[in-house]
Amino acid sequence: MAESAKQHIDRIRKTKFSIGGAYNPLTEDLHQALKNLSAELYSKDVHFLMELIQNAEDNEYPEGVDPSLEFILTYEDITATEAPATLLVFNNEKGFSEKNIESICSVGRSTKNGNRKRGYIGEKGIGFKSVFLITSQPYIFSNGYQICFNETPRNRNCNLGYIVPEWVEQHPSLVDIQRIYGFGSALPTTTIILPLKSDKVKPVKEQLSNVHPEVCCFQRSRASLLENTTKIKSALLTLSGFYYMWRQKFPVKDENRVGRRSEVEEFLITLAFPFGDRLALGNSSPPGIYAFLPTEMVTNFPFIIQGDFILASSREAILLDDIWNQGILRCVPSAFVNAFTSLMKKTDAFSFLPVKESNYEELNDVRESIMERVSAEGNAPSRL
Template sequence: MATFASAAGATTPKEHIEHLRRSKFSIGGPPNPLTEDLHQAVKNLSAELYAKDVHFLMELIQNAEDNEYPEGVKPSLEFVITSRDITATGALATLLIFNNEKGFAPRNIDSICSVGRSTKKGNRKQGYIGEKGIGFKSVFLITAQPYIFSNGYQIRFSEEPCPHCNVGFIVPEWVDENPNLSDVKSIYGSEAALPTTTIILPLKPDKIYPVKQQLSSLHPEVLLFLSKIKRLSVKEDSEDPSLSTVKAIAISSETNFAMRKNIDAESCMLHLSAEESPNESGSQCSYYMWKQKFPVRPENKVEKRMEVEELLITLALPLEDRPCRGTYSPGIYAFLPTEMVTNFPFIIQADFILASSRETILLDDKWNQGILDCVPSAFISAFSSLVKTTESAPMSSLPPMFRFLPVNVSPYQKLNTVRDCIKAKLIEKDITPSEPHTEQKLFHRPLDAGRLVPAFWSILKEAKEQGVSLHNLSSHGKFILCSSFDSSEYDAVLNFLVVQQVGHEWYAKFIGSSNLIRGV
């Protein structure tokens, strides 16, 4: 239970709010000489807030990821939009956000009633993903009066200056009704108790459509790189579901098991499921997740990340078709998705520095460059590890793994540099499987491997069936690519790896040194 001892003798949430209003904002108390400074700071906050093209939904998810959760709880975030005007503010639509976090403590309330005072500042190492210092106040982009119901607190804020102290945004006001808990409960719709924290946002008229649009296009992969939130849902509170104007979705993630772990790297399987309608089976996808640490080089240090000594890069390799909702599948994440489509068949996640809109990473930023410089090494490690996990599987299971190579050119030049570096590293690695003549799988550098024409593979297959030994197949200057890989289906991959057809001299040498003609 939250303690109120710090709030100058306040013993209940309501007394804490009354104390804040009196001591900090001079409401019903002696004038505070700092109130004018506060007023100016809030004006500056307002200018900063509305100058940014902030993706409000990502800000709310980010805030929930940064929250603390009780032991044994599966962290969840639920968005419900309703046309009921439960706040009696005349709102045509209201967004409710339900979060089963620990709930607001007095220090969180003190922070939210301040400008530039975050309880998460300087805590990058502890896993906080927030960046811009706006935090909860980003809700003012879509509402003029946000409400918070949490741990006994029932408060609202207003972007309009308070008539008692002439300060907006940060002055808390106690709420006795409109909404009341029974209204909130009926919209939540579950027989279970309400989650600890409910945020209620009566929407500004011009924000209703953009909010519904963002909710309807929420990508199923939004949970991929969040360490806390495991379930996220969007729905509309509507008596007639056929009249819904928001696409519902319920997304959940589950990490299966660690496959490998050492001092710098670990891998696991993550399963994502998304259900857009109770009557549909929904989509599912499993991802091979590779996490690797790299030291931060001095030349890549920046003020925003000065305390960070290690980069953690995560690559997600989708083992099935990626779930898609909307027109694109993001290729770069900074914990949450950007809008960057990379054309790579894997996803890159790291603590990138973003443009304020969250749509892209800052490609010319030296911190981000340091991350991108490490991606090729991370990919080589991830790919090599994945290929080795199939060592006990049949040879035919190997070629599909090569679909993760970045064969296609990216629209971003900086990422093409990453692609070129991956290619340069790959062609020096023993990764191409040669045609086996024993149970053992053998791998060689792509430049040392060779392809055969389909007609010759047909001859070899017939010879093998008749008992002809092909043990000297790779004895003539080239390691012959395994037959299940040497297919037109993999032409793009093999061209990327510069695996070429053997020359006429190879055929002459092989036929001359084998009993192929006699055998066939």
């Protein structure tokens, strides 16, 4: 007989975390290491939201399904944790498998290796743990699983939090979740429930409202925000400005191959050139480098560079000394010149030339190569 979801969780608790058995003193050390890891890697609460969007992008979806990600903020205490507000995250992915569950009950293990050929953004194996920045007790309901985790150890035999699953018998129930989502629609396959810490309600609301609209440019999944369970819907990631998007593929050279991208045959580079309303934002939201999600690197270029970059553990920056990333950056000038030639037919393309120096030496090399190539094309030597 196949193992049920609850039996699977019971087995993980018993065999992996010795719950019901002898105390393992190493669990206390692991708990402290996990606590330090989350605090160091995710220095800003916005990371939890980026991780959730990232997970939705990396998830697998049934054929013919339009990927979507929905956030609902409610002030109803459906978890009975006395939380002042609760954030519910709905995703219509295929749902959690046994391997997904075992991964989330671990550190450094990822089930996303199969996404290599198309490139992906989730590779650290610690992303979901970032939700502990804003909640003490996250819940997951998916494919028959209904579990929660706690940042504080809850069992005498296992002095470990964060990755030890607990089966949820009640609070919340599926009826509670359906009521919040609305009885008029079937629940998406996966629901994540985050009862917020009291000092995180305001920051979470602000972060939901202030997510870069540019994130939409590079994501498969749609996202929306509902608040207070009143079903007053507002777009979370609606693009308020406009971009000219240039996408181009380049073959990966042998000297740029790395183990983590060994199966990828092509770099896919996207350059996004703002126009219209987006230009009015000016320096309040400067273009930068994206690895499907925004990094914190400001290039001083008047356009966005998107690629399957390898990131630092914090995901706040790309690794400029990584040979894979260097291969992507060397292709940017060629992509720019091709885009520039096309843009000249539509707009004042010269406004997109990177005339300002970057704070990064490697990006200045990209800038200089762009200027040299545009000049060599002889499109407008008097303007350079």
